[in-house]
Amino acid sequence: MNEAATPLQRLFRVLVTVGPGALWLFLFVLLPTLLVLLASFMSRGPYGELQGPLTLKNYLRLLEPPYLEAFAQSLWVGSLATLLSALLGYPLAFYIARHPRRDLLLFLLLLPFLTNFLIRVYAWLVLLQKEGLVNAFLQAFGLGPLSLYPSFLAVLLATVYTFLPFFVLPVYASVERIDWQLLEAAYDLGARPFRAFLHAVLPQTYPGLFAGGVLVFIPAMGTFVVADLLGAGRVVLIGNLIQQQFGVSRDWAFGAALSVFLMGFVLLSLYLYARLQGERGLEDLV
Amino acid sequence: MRRLLSLHALLVYLFLYLPILVIVALSFNESRRGVRFTGFTLDWYRALFQDPRVLEYFLNTLTVAFVSTLVSTVLGTLLALGLVRYRFPGKGFLRYLLYVPVVVPDVVMGVSLLLLFAFSRELLGFPRLSLLTVILGHITFQVAFVTLVVRSRLLLLDPALEEAARDLGARGLQTFLHVTLPLAWPGVAAGALLALTLSLDDFVVTFFTAGPGATTLPLYIYSSVKLGVSPKVHALSTLVVGLSAFFLALGYALSRRRV
Numbered sequence: 001m002n003e004a005a006t007p008l009q010r011l012f013r014v015l016v017t018v019g020p021g022a023l024w025l026f027l028f029v030l031l032p033t034l035l036v037l038l039a040s041f042m043s044r045g046p047y048g049e050l051q052g053p054l055t056l057k058n059y060l061r062l063l064e065p066p067y068l069e070a071f072a073q074s075l076w077v078g079s080l081a082t083l084l085s086a087l088l089g090y091p092l093a094f095y096i097a098r099h100p101r102r103d104l105l106l107f108l109l110l111l112p113f114l115t116n117f118l119i120r121v122y123a124w125l126v127l128l129q130k131e132g133l134v135n136a137f138l139q140a141f142g143l144g145p146l147s148l149y150p151s152f153l154a155v156l157l158a159t160v161y162t163f164l165p166f167f168v169l170p171v172y173a174s175v176e177r178i179d180w181q182l183l184e185a186a187y188d189l190g191a192r193p194f195r196a197f198l199h200a201v202l203p204q205t206y207p208g209l210f211a212g213g214v215l216v217f218i219p220a221m222g223t224f225v226v227a228d229l230l231g232a233g234r235v236v237l238i239g240n241l242i243q244q245q246f247g248v249s250r251d252w253a254f255g256a257a258l259s260v261f262l263m264g265f266v267l268l269s270l271y272l273y274a275r276l277q278g279e280r281g282l283e284d285l286v
Numbered sequence: 287m288r289r290l291l292s293l294h295a296l297l298v299y300l301f302l303y304l305p306i307l308v309i310v311a312l313s314f315n316e317s318r319r320g321v322r323f324t325g326f327t328l329d330w331y332r333a334l335f336q337d338p339r340v341l342e343y344f345l346n347t348l349t350v351a352f353v354s355t356l357v358s359t360v361l362g363t364l365l366a367l368g369l370v371r372y373r374f375p376g377k378g379f380l381r382y383l384l385y386v387p388v389v390v391p392d393v394v395m396g397v398s399l400l401l402l403f404a405f406s407r408e409l410l411g412f413p414r415l416s417l418l419t420v421i422l423g424h425i426t427f428q429v430a431f432v433t434l435v436v437r438s439r440l441l442l443l444d445p446a447l448e449e450a451a452r453d454l455g456a457r458g459l460q461t462f463l464h465v466t467l468p469l470a471w472p473g474v475a476a477g478a479l480l481a482l483t484l485s486l487d488d489f490v491v492t493f494f495t496a497g498p499g500a501t502t503l504p505l506y507i508y509s510s511v512k513l514g515v516s517p518k519v520h521a522l523s524t525l526v527v528g529l530s531a532f533f534l535a536l537g538y539a540l541s542r543r544r545v
Contacts, residue, residue, distance in 0.1 A: 116489075123309050
């Protein structure tokens with residue numbers, strides 16, 4: 001494209017455009033990642049500082065029961081949140097895509113999503129507390145009051161609440177691209193509604209379903225704020241462990257090992273996703 | 287079937303709005319605890335506005351958001367341009383690096399920046415955890431998002447337009463300022479808006495990179511909420527909800543006008 005440019009000019013242009021951003025990414029993304037990796041092989045000194053020599057003991061410690069349990073719980077929260085998001089979000093995406101005022105419905109979907117993340121989580125604390133609305137409602141039917149907060153259920157509900165639009169939007173995008181003639185063809189060939197949906201519609205929404213699943217699963221299992229505020233110690237996810245190690249426990253080396261582990265797991269999920277969807281899929285995620 | 291879908295949608299929207307509406311209602315409620323509405327009051331708003339710390343946190347939040355958005359928009363736009371227009375060694379690696387802040391859980395991002403600042407303090411004596419480190423952290427995740435948004439816009443542009451400008455004798459910078467940038471503008475604006483939103487909303491990265499004197503509103507909300515239900519937080523949340531509704535509606539109205 002730049003036939004006129006000399007190699008020197010081209011080098012200059014690349015340096016001016018890519019240079020500052022690339023330098024930033026090297027300093028603040030690549031370097032910190034390498035430091036986390038390095039720190040994960042170090043140990044905690046007497047004052048909570050990092051010290052050598054390099055060791056594998058942080059990774060061996062990951063295999064101890066409390067940490068395995070936190071990992072299992074993260075997977076559990078992530079999977080259940082993804083499943084619930086699918087149950088709530090999948091039909092909703094169809095409803096929105098086929099509604100005459102879909103602009104407005106999308107707007108209404110995004111509005112709560114754009115209010116501060118902490119406020120959205122906090123709202124569930126208010127709803128589920130002992131004197132909250134949910135318990136008031138239950139008591140009207142002679143039930144409760146139940147102690148709904150802090151609990152696993154509270155964490156799960158707030159997680160779904162926080163990340164639901166991440167699921168709806170990609171599914172919506174693939175519903176918009178559906179070729180409905182396939183459904184008619186299925187009916188013409190005598191398929192009943194359920195079978196027609198299963199074979200003519202559902203496969204067309206797989207890209208959206210997978211993308212939505214990844215977009216809910218990763219933040220749901222990686223966050224610590226929801227479990228921190230609504231689980232209040234009863235629900236401990238990997239994110240909470242990491243926060244503890246860098247906070248009160250001040251064992252940065254072990255915290256770094258936990259971070260490497262979490263990051264590795266996320267990359268593995270993305271790799272599997274990319275295998276299912278092809279390279280294109282990764283770009284669609286953003 | 288259609289009926290069932292409508293009912294489902296109604297319930298999901300109720301699920302989305304109920305929590306927020308409860309907070310808004312409680313912010314005007316006289317009673318400190320519980321959901322019984324005992325009377326209308328503006329006391330919580332008064333208490334909020336009379337708290338000088340809240341003003342300070344608000345200004346901190348704005349400072350971080352504006353500085354980081356400005357820097358990340360410039361860096362991200364240039365980077366996107368370079369990635370779309372030029373071939374250079376290491377380009378593939380750079381693109382992978384760009385996805386890291388997007389996919390990595392924010393707690394991991396927060397602790398890796400904390401480690402970077404700690405190592406740097408050990409070796410170079412700076413930076414202290416402060417508003418500056420918060421800004422550095424925000425720019426880091428913003429750059430990735432701005433670059434990706436601007437890049438997708440640039441990929442839609444017709445390269446013939448730039449070639450035409452060059453054929454007419456425009457130099458590199460002239461072409462950039464008078465042709466490329468105006469054409470890419472919607473992408474740049476969208477990227478900047480996204481960066482601003484991400485910064486205003488961010489809690490986790492701020493939590494790990496902020497030091498004394500660098501409290502932002504999300505940090506304030508977190509520390510109040512840790513102590514339990516607080517009507518002042520209800521008032522603050524209502525204001526935040528109102529403001530985001532206003533800006534989203536504005537964007538919605540503007541986008542409809544363009545079509």
